Amino acid sequence: MSTATQDAPTQDRVTLLIAEDEESNYLLLKTILHKYCDLIRAKTGKEALDMFQQNKVDLIMLDIKMPEMTGIEALKEIRKISQTIPIVMQSAYVFDSDMEEARQAGASDFITKPINIKVLKETLSKYCPALTF
Template structure:
């Protein structure tokens, strides 16, 4: 029986405790790559193409919205899930207009996070968003 390769998730998160929480929730099922800001997220995306991205919005050097737009210029199909503390509907709409496929609020609901990642990975080729 062949062992299946675990999908790669790029987590763009500058806050170490938030990253460690996401890592703890996902490390069993996914390979994890960590970017500390938007610039590093774009570089890691290019150098180690992930299967999906978790993107914080507020990061130093380059925010998640700008990084998402840059990644979307390269790849329209990669599932991008915004994980943010911003709760206003306008923040969500801005994130969707910048190219995210789903938006999850902090503090993160583990079941919602894992089910959203699974769903997006399973329908990666269909270009849909979850609202």
């Protein structure tokens, strides 16, 4: 049974796929972003890959540490499908080796938790200019 969720899509809005297994972290992102874009949520890397293949997505945020398939593993699989989709990695546990592996796998950027709202908005706007805050 899939645990992925999707808000009702709105025409001409940016669609952001958020892969985040922690409910509180997702709710924070949803609170910040739901007014500006349509959100699709996946709770695992595998769900993120499936949701990307099933939906038109403008931008992806992947948590590095997730069950079933890590964010970096999902990143690698998504990059086999699309080299152009912006993918922003996020993690509370930032290690240089994780950041380097994510960059080598094709991550567009990296943000740390706890989420800094200003940095989040600046980062997402950089990769998706249609996303206006």
